[in-house]
Amino acid sequence: MTQGSANEIEDLDAAKRKLPADYTPQDDDDYMGEQQKEYFRVLLLEWKRSIYAAASQTLQSLQDGPIREADLNDRASSETDWGIELRTRDRQRKLISKIDAALRRIDRDEYGYCEVTGDPIGIGRLIARPVATMTVEAQQAHERREKISRDD
Template identity: 75%
Template sequence: MATAASKETEILRKAKSMLAPDYVPSEDEEYMNAQHRAYFQMLLIEWKQSIRDAADQTLQSLADGPIREADLNDRASSETDWGIELRTRDRQRKLVSKIESALRRIDEGEYGYCEVTGDPIGLKRLIARPVATMTVEAQEAHERREKVSRDK
């Protein structure tokens, strides 16, 4: 685990050294050039680290001890809060795997291109959703097909 973290730290340091402090990818530049890749790599690694930090805080809170409210209503409320917190962490665990997949696609030179059509996904969409794997059109078509198969 320490080697993965140190590797990510090195990648992050390298990506930050390539970019100006206030750099944001622009449509005027060549699509998915080295700066774009460095920007998204930095964004994804920092996002992944913030998720891991939040998970560590949740684990620490759980380790601090069980819920000990005297009032049954307070205890039920606390248990509900913990249930929500744990579901959130589970969703974020799944998000971490999507982030790792996006980082692999950057390394392989496939990041930023639709897995269905091969077309560029677009900078605005990637900035809004860095783990996106499809263009808006391909995603909409996918969701329509999913809805139709669910409705049958």
């Protein structure tokens, strides 16, 4: 797992901990009824907020001053760490656009349904990956097609 993926999971877990404990979507609930849509809206907004909070911490660290290690090896290590941190923030910037797209789908009553087949994505998948746009099967087929076209 990459550092970016780990940070993404940590941010999502932090967002889930801030949700009210009185409701968690279940498979036997009315699929994408008002209660489920509101749960996912709050989850997505909290996730976005936690990403912005982490980004502001990175920005603050960058503004605190340049890397000034005397030893060349220490300096190289610090610069590598900063490069990884900046790539992580770039991934999260892209994730924010996916979160915004998911929020728009909630507003249009399209959230939770596969963009390829129109089938329900499933509560378990949405809890694990709230920005999912395809069912597991459609995603696997998409990845197979993508791999085949890369191999050609």
